[in-house]
Amino acid sequence: LPTRCSVFIACSIDGYIARKDGTIDWLTAPGAAENEDYGYHEFMRSVDAVVIGRGSYQFVQSLGSWPYGERRVFVLSSKYPRQGQPLPHSATGISSSPPELSDLMKELGLVRAYIDGGRTIQSFLECGLIDDLTITRVPILLGSGIPLFGEMKDELPLRHVETRSFPNGLVQSRYERTSRT
Numbered sequence: 001l002p003t004r005c006s007v008f009i010a011c012s013i014d015g016y017i018a019r020k021d022g023t024i025d026w027l028t029a030p031g032a033a034e035n036e037d038y039g040y041h042e043f044m045r046s047v048d049a050v051v052i053g054r055g056s057y058q059f060v061q062s063l064g065s066w067p068y069g070e071r072r073v074f075v076l077s078s079k080y081p082r083q084g085q086p087l088p089h090s091a092t093g094i095s096s097s098p099p100e101l102s103d104l105m106k107e108l109g110l111v112r113a114y115i116d117g118g119r120t121i122q123s124f125l126e127c128g129l130i131d132d133l134t135i136t137r138v139p140i141l142l143g144s145g146i147p148l149f150g151e152m153k154d155e156l157p158l159r160h161v162e163t164r165s166f167p168n169g170l171v172q173s174r175y176e177r178t179s180r181t
């Protein structure tokens, strides 16, 4: 079976995942319950691989703690070799197209991959490789920033699975692709 590729991301109402300078403090909307994680840990438990772009990797490094545990992590950048290069925390830096990486993950027997980072998500979408998306809208209009979505050659019809809203105004919707093209 191909590795299932999933998006789990928060964005502003106008579809930005960070300000232009990369800051995401607006994600923690006021009034959030302290023990509420919006399904993040349940989602993380379901993935055995993570694919992030260099932009998100730099952000993760700035956190000072590694959020991916023992999962296989692939960091995409044109500065890495095609065959991959070891990074700290057993991550792999790799220059690869989404289809090539998808094939590699399948060969490695990985079941479900968390695809993260704006450009990375867009490139997997463009290649028709995203199987499901969980998008959490934060009640703010940023006006500008790093966009979640970009232009695509082909339209992608999705099936709405579930929407839930949280007392602090976050609205989370889950979508699945209707079929693999």
Ligand SMILES: NC(=O)c1ccc[n+]([C@@H]2O[C@H](COP(=O)([O-])OP(=O)(O)OC[C@H]3O[C@@H](n4cnc5c(N)ncnc54)[C@H](OP(=O)(O)O)[C@@H]3O)[C@@H](O)[C@H]2O)c1
Pocket (backbone or CB within 6 Å): 008, 009, 010, 011, 016, 017, 018, 021, 022, 023, 024, 027, 052, 053, 054, 055, 056, 057, 059, 076, 077, 078, 079, 095, 096, 097, 098, 116, 117, 118, 119, 120, 121, 123, 124, 146
């Ligand atoms: N709101 C949220 O939940 C959330 C989640 C994740 C990230 N973020 C934020 O989003 C920002 C990062 O987003 P980003 O748009 O910069 O994206 P990104 O996908 O994390 O990084 C983009 C970089 O990935 C590399 N890359 C290599 N191969 C690629 C491929 N096939 N497709 C796409 N990219 C490839 C490129 O690096 P090279 O230029 O080196 O080739 C590209 O510049 C960070 O500020 C982070 O904090 C927010």
